[in-house]
Amino acid sequence: MANEPSGRGFAQSGADLELVHVTKSFPGFTAVDDLSLTIPAGSFFALLGPSGCGKTTTLRLIAGLEEPTAGKILVGGKDITNTKAYQRPVNTVFQSYALFPHMTILENVAFGLKRRKIAEPLKLAHEALALVELDHLAQRKPQQLSGGQQQRVALARAVVNRPALLLLDEPLGALDLKLRRQMQIELKAIQSEVGLTFLHVTHDQEEAMTMADTVAVMNKGKIEQMGAPAELYELPHTRFVATFLGQSNLFDGQVTGTEGDTLVVSVPGATLHVSAARSQVSAGAITVGVRPEKLEIHRESPKAAGRQVVGPGRVIDTSFAGVSTQYVVTVPELGDITVFEQNDGDIVAVGEEVWLSWSIGHAFGLPIEAPFDETDLSTRALATAVQ
């Protein structure tokens, strides 16, 4: 059977993974807090979250390198909570690579195959190395490789085992953009070819959104929201998701009434509208959000039905980013609003008076909460900066 722990041979297909109320507490600190999730067999699942939110700990629990304080872990419907790491049909690409320094690259990659007594381990290891374009370095030691090359070896060493469930802890973090794109395609190909289940931890939102069937955003040991990438992006459920995944303009206010299926929200300096179906709250305090690329910039006050108009405000900053330009517009009382505009040749200058508008259907409503600690974002900012 494909999914039996330490089973002989390769997994014929992926296995689904189920975490049931899993908690992991270290002395004085809960790294994973009552986490429940199901990843269907053969799917590509991405776990996104700021540094220290418990992503690696979650993977270690699944791999069997850490014991949960509470909860159950099931792979392919089988409870593996109490089995040892080497008995689990799971392989990990470690965040720190963890290549064996005393073995050659080839021996590293063949290690798992040899332990399971799979036929022709060296041939398969060579193939896996060819996949990550490193076969010519098979006889080197890990110290003689660059960081990105080591990372690809770590990838090959895990992938070569064709596990029912592959855990990837930021496996492409050290690669340049071109190589990263290429590896993303390879990974996706391996995943869909055999139908393996991938659980991919990444800092790179774009990577998560382009590769994954399902994205989960994690914060402080909990999953904030989970769903298809577009769903998560278009309709975030919390302030954290709205700001962590892409950017959002957020306005805190109060629901003052309804107009049909639209909530009327009073915020300092404006009255906003948001569809009740797109709001997590229907009364009281609310945060209204809209993505910067949904905004349009106008030199005259626009008159258009179904659109939210704010202004006038003043452009205080523009930055050109190739396909689009980012404007920061300050509107009295509302504050600074970020706008992404397609570059169609007409660039608004700093200091010009402008109005902003967006389709009411693009706004979303969130429960109000304190803006989350900016320092939490620092690594994400770093990660996006290097992209």
Added chain:
Amino acid sequence: MKLGKWLLPTYAILALVYLLVPIVYTIAFSFNDSQRTNIIWNGFTWNNWLTVCEAQGVCEAFGNSIFIASISTLVATVLGTAISIALVRYRFKFRSAMTLLLFMPMATPEVVLGAGLASQFLAAGMPKGITTVILAHIMFCISFVVVTVRARVASLDPKLEEAGRDLYGSPSQVWWRITFPLLLPGIVAAALLSFALSFDDFIITNFNRGAVDTFPSYVYTAAARGIPAEANVIASGVFLLAIAMVLVAQIGGAIRRKKLGITT
């Protein structure tokens, strides 16, 4: 500066000569055609080297020393390695007390240690002999093994063993294929150190040896009558063997590095 240019080489040469004189003397006098004592140069001969075991007791004492050092090294290295891993990897009761205790044999004066052990063996009713010497040597060698191997364990990334387990390695496979090879340089260093310390030890041995002679105790006793040239032969032999081992290790390392350089 003129002075600085000369000072360092002169100082270095003097220090080297000072270090080497006794060794050169020992080696030279192993070729001395000695009569009753080996103090005055009587001319060159190969005889001492060819008939080394004919002098009363030299080879027996040497054999004892080798035997004691081998057993002590083996036991101390195995136990010391296990203790090092426990001390680095696990948090347990009396961990710091244990660390302190392990340092005691290194800090305690040897005479005190030797005398203390002797009275312990007496109290336990153990007759002095090879066994008591081996026990005593194991005791102080363990300390040195722990100090040497512990540093190596501390620098070993636990992630490597985790990766081994993740890649279907059972605990024994992970130990033999990952942990042990990575600790090996430390373990070998510890074993060599133990062997040298045990082979060399006189004070603690002398308190616990009873009638058994080790090489150092033989030389000590013989010194009263004038050390036989055969003792010089063995001392020179051990010295040359050690030098040879160092050379082999150095050359082997250089060849390995060169090989890696070629394949890259």
